[in-house]
Amino acid sequence: FQRQGEEEVASHHEAAFPIAVVASGIWEIHPQVGDLLLAHLHKKCPYSVPFYPALKEGTSMEEYQRMLGYKVKDSMVEDQDNFLKRMSGMIRLYAAIIQLRWPYGDKQGEHPHGLNYGWRWLAQILNLEPLADVTATLLFDFLEVCGEALLKQYRAQFWKMMSFLQDSYIPRIEAITSSGQMGSLMRLKQFVE
Numbered sequence: 001f002q003r004q005g006e007e008e009v010a011s012h013h014e015a016a017f018p019i020a021v022v023a024s025g026i027w028e029i030h031p032q033v034g035d036l037l038l039a040h041l042h043k044k045c046p047y048s049v050p051f052y053p054a055l056k057e058g059t060s061m062e063e064y065q066r067m068l069g070y071k072v073k074d075s076m077v078e079d080q081d082n083f084l085k086r087m088s089g090m091i092r093l094y095a096a097i098i099q100l101r102w103p104y105g106d107k108q109g110e111h112p113h114g115l116n117y118g119w120r121w122l123a124q125i126l127n128l129e130p131l132a133d134v135t136a137t138l139l140f141d142f143l144e145v146c147g148e149a150l151l152k153q154y155r156a157q158f159w160k161m162m163s164f165l166q167d168s169y170i171p172r173i174e175a176i177t178s179s180g181q182m183g184s185l186m187r188l189k190q191f192v193e
């Protein structure tokens with residue numbers, strides 16, 4: 001599923017929902033599959049935690065790039081556009097999964113990784129220092145997929161979060177964004193407005 005997020009959803013955003021339905025259906029029947037899905041997703045896309053790994057002394061730049069989610073082959077790091085496209089696909093899949101309602105089958109109970117995790121993800125990412133290009137891309141993708149579900153669930157609190165994003169966090173992203181990286185920031189600004 002993580003690979004489908006990386007490849008299929010990255011190219012066709014609307015694919016996030018049918019893949020999420022299948023993943024959630026399997027997760028409901030076999031809870032261990034959900035744990036594995038999250039583990040693989042978090043390994044390939046640390047931003048789904050959200051987590052920005054720190055460069056530690058003794059860690060090579062190549063290994064650090066891998067920790068950030070970049071593909072590295074023969075000491076060549078993938079280009080930024082491909083990286084952002086893959087991360088976007090995985091965040092969209094994650095957002096689609098957490099906003100789904102359970103149960104689909106005979107079992108009763110709440111989704112073990114439901115919308116409350118989306119709220120937590122949004123709060124946590126807004127408490128991290130933004131990364132140029134990456135943070136704006138991920139926030140836009142996440143909110144585009146499950147923003148409406150968050151609004152329905154959290155109402156006034158969601159609007160407060162959006163106000164904080166617009167008034168305080170986007171200016172912090174702008175401060176670290178170069179002129180060549182403005183596309184993702186502009187999409188986020190237009191979406192929030």
